[in-house]
Amino acid sequence: MSLLAVExxxxxxxxxxxxxxxxxxxxxVGLAALLSSLGKQFxxxxxxxxxxxxxxxxVAMVLAALAVTSEYRFGTIRATFAAVPNRTAALxxxxxxxATVVGLVGLxxxxxxxxxxxxxxxxxxxxxxxxAEWRALTGEALLYAAYxxxxxxxxxxxxxxxxxxxxxxxxxxxxxxxxxxxxDSSLDLGISRWLPFANAGNLITAGDAVASGQSQGAPAVxxxxxxxxxxxxxxxxxxxxxxxxxxxxANRRDA
Amino acid sequence: MIEARGLTKRxxxxxxxxxxxxxVTPGRVTGFLGPNGAGKSTTMRMVLGLDRPTAGExxxxxxxxxxxxxxxxxxxxxxxxxxxxxxxxxxxxxxxLAASNKISRTRVDEVLDLVGLAEVAGKSAGKYSLxxxxxxxxxxxxxxxxxxxxxxxxxxxxxxEGIAWIRTFMQSLAAQGRTVFVSSHLLSEMAITATDLxxxxxxxxxxxxxxxxxxxxxxxxxxxxxTPNAEALRSLLTAKGHTVTEVDGGxxxxxxxxxxxxxxxxxHRVVLHELSPQRGSLEQAFMEMTGQDVEFHAxxxxxxPGEQQELAAALAAIRSEAGGARS
Numbered sequence: 089m090s091l092l093a094v095e096x097x098x099x100x101x102x103x104x105x106x107x108x109x110x111x112x113x114x115x116x117v118g119l120a121a122l123l124s125s126l127g128k129q130f131x132x133x134x135x136x137x138x139x140x141x142x143x144x145x146x147v148a149m150v151l152a153a154l155a156v157t158s159e160y161r162f163g164t165i166r167a168t169f170a171a172v173p174n175r176t177a178a179l180x181x182x183x184x185x186x187a188t189v190v191g192l193v194g195l196x197x198x199x200x201x202x203x204x205x206x207x208x209x210x211x212x213x214x215x216x217x218x219x220a221e222w223r224a225l226t227g228e229a230l231l232y233a234a235y236x237x238x239x240x241x242x243x244x245x246x247x248x249x250x251x252x253x254x255x256x257x258x259x260x261x262x263x264x265x266x267x268x269x270x271x272d273s274s275l276d277l278g279i280s281r282w283l284p285f286a287n288a289g290n291l292i293t294a295g296d297a298v299a300s301g302q303s304q305g306a307p308a309v310x311x312x313x314x315x316x317x318x319x320x321x322x323x324x325x326x327x328x329x330x331x332x333x334x335x336x337x338a339n340r341r342d343a
Numbered sequence: 344m345i346e347a348r349g350l351t352k353r354x355x356x357x358x359x360x361x362x363x364x365x366x367v368t369p370g371r372v373t374g375f376l377g378p379n380g381a382g383k384s385t386t387m388r389m390v391l392g393l394d395r396p397t398a399g400e401x402x403x404x405x406x407x408x409x410x411x412x413x414x415x416x417x418x419x420x421x422x423x424x425x426x427x428x429x430x431x432x433x434x435x436x437x438x439x440l441a442a443s444n445k446i447s448r449t450r451v452d453e454v455l456d457l458v459g460l461a462e463v464a465g466k467s468a469g470k471y472s473l474x475x476x477x478x479x480x481x482x483x484x485x486x487x488x489x490x491x492x493x494x495x496x497x498x499x500x501x502x503x504e505g506i507a508w509i510r511t512f513m514q515s516l517a518a519q520g521r522t523v524f525v526s527s528h529l530l531s532e533m534a535i536t537a538t539d540l541x542x543x544x545x546x547x548x549x550x551x552x553x554x555x556x557x558x559x560x561x562x563x564x565x566x567x568x569x570t571p572n573a574e575a576l577r578s579l580l581t582a583k584g585h586t587v588t589e590v591d592g593g594x595x596x597x598x599x600x601x602x603x604x605x606x607x608x609x610x611h612r613v614v615l616h617e618l619s620p621q622r623g624s625l626e627q628a629f630m631e632m633t634g635q636d637v638e639f640h641a642x643x644x645x646x647x648p649g650e651q652q653e654l655a656a657a658l659a660a661i662r663s664e665a666g667g668a669r670s
Binding site: 090091093094095097098101102103104158159162163164166167168169170171172173178342343 | 388391392393394395408409410411414415420422423425426427428429430431432435436438439440442443444445483
């Protein structure tokens with residue numbers, strides 16, 4: 089328990105996590121408000137109100153990666169390992185605290201974004217009355233927590249803030265959204281369905297044409313693990329694997 | 344009590360610490376002396392379990408650091424005063440450290456008081472001067488009221504007031520019966536602060552002895568003599584097997600005490616104008632001893648093998664003398 093307190097004090101005693109959390113909220117609520125105000129030009133739905141959380145997820149990953157890389161930058165990781173020689177315990181405590189906080193931010197932001205869209209749209213579509221809609225909103229908590237886990241893992245492996253963030257963003261935005269789709273469409277490799285972040289997003293967007301981009305003519309992706317929960321499980325497994333490798337490496341390495 | 348046995352650290356083909364064995368005893372300040380790049384910081388990191396030794400081990404009170412349950416209660420260390428998040432307040436920094444070893448919040452305020460930072464504890468650590476950062480580092484080291492304290496170059500870059508403060512502080516910690524191990528590349532600093540020395544060069548142990556012994560053994564005693572009858576005295580001294588050299592108008596004698604020279608001169612009715620024992624400077628001796636072990640030599644070819652052996656023999660002699668005097 090004391091290790092959780094350590095990481096809680098660390099996380100909340102600098103300003104950058106607060107800025108990141110505020111930014112996630114502002115981006116998600118802002119985009120929900122913007123899309124709602126488009127009126128008939130945009131078919132708002134519960135899942136579509138969550139589109140801003142996709143943007144926010146990158147900021148959430150920055151927050152989580154920073155929790156590790158700033159320790160390497162300032163050398164406090166050495167103070168941590170000297171105070172807690174059991175590095176695995178120290179790093180797991182950090183993961184639990186950061187993932188919990190980021191998950192809560194996801195949950196609060198999800199309902200805030202939905203709330204704004206609900207008020208501005210004033211349409212029965214926006215009522216949360218199906219299982220899929222509940223999944224879209226509460227799922228953000230799990231999704232954000234999983235994003236935090238993978239970002240901490242990458243942070244442990246890369247150790248530099250810029251490197252870790254670049255790797256996460258280039259993978260999620262460029263590789264998954266541009267490189268692989270081009271390869272897939274030109275060579276017909278069929279690897280798009282295996283992409284980790286695409287699978288992660290499927291937890292929220294499954295079954296919603298607007299949110300998953302099918303209304304813009306994108307074909308429905310046939311994810312390999314049967315539905316949104318299978319997709320999320322797949323992403324969570326990858327995130328935990330990256331974290332495990334990161335902790336293993338941190339144990340082997342000189343601090 | 345810190346005991347290092349055969350401690351070795353290799354980075355690829357570079358040997359940072361080479362089969363290093365030493366013991367640091369409680370109740371005194373032990374200096375860890377060596378030129379920059381000699382492996383002092385690497386050794387300190389291995390003591391704290393941050394770097395894994397390639398071979399050998401170091402134990403603190405008989406235990407490996409990584410086996411200590413709440414290590415801050417046993418070992419306090421200041422390896423680098425900059426190991427603080429610059430946007431976190433000093434108090435928050437100490438609070439998370441305290442929480443990690445179940446140390447109370449009141450203790451945080453106590454150590455802040457102790458190092459004189461209580462007034463500015465709410466400021467970001469990044470806004471601290473170097474001297475304040477060092478004090479914060481010392482506060483962190485003292486959190487768990489540990490038996491063993493490690494300081495790596497604590498006076499580097501400090502003003503004279505800060506240096507004096509840290510020196511007195513370390514001595515008072517030793518006087519309380521704690522083990523204080525402090526590294527420095529400045530022999531003059533260690534000569535004032537430390538009672539014992541562990542001297543290393545290029546990762547190897549050169550000697551472990553008391554500071555007094557080190558000074559005694561490392562510096563060559565000579566006697567300076569001035570006499571109007573230099574030729575006569577010179578032949579008398581060389582006949583006795585002493586080495587005499589002429590240095591700006593006087594003689595410098597190696598191997599004889601001033602008493603011997605005075606009596607010899609009186610017996611042969613040689614007038615003396617000056618008879619003064621001299622001692623080589625400590626810094627010079629240190630340079631000579633570790634000179635061959637400085638990692639980055641400024642210039643000069645390496646010693647030929649014969650001379651290297653001579654040097655090794657000389658160092659071995661110093662080591663055995665130091666050991667003999669101690670026992």
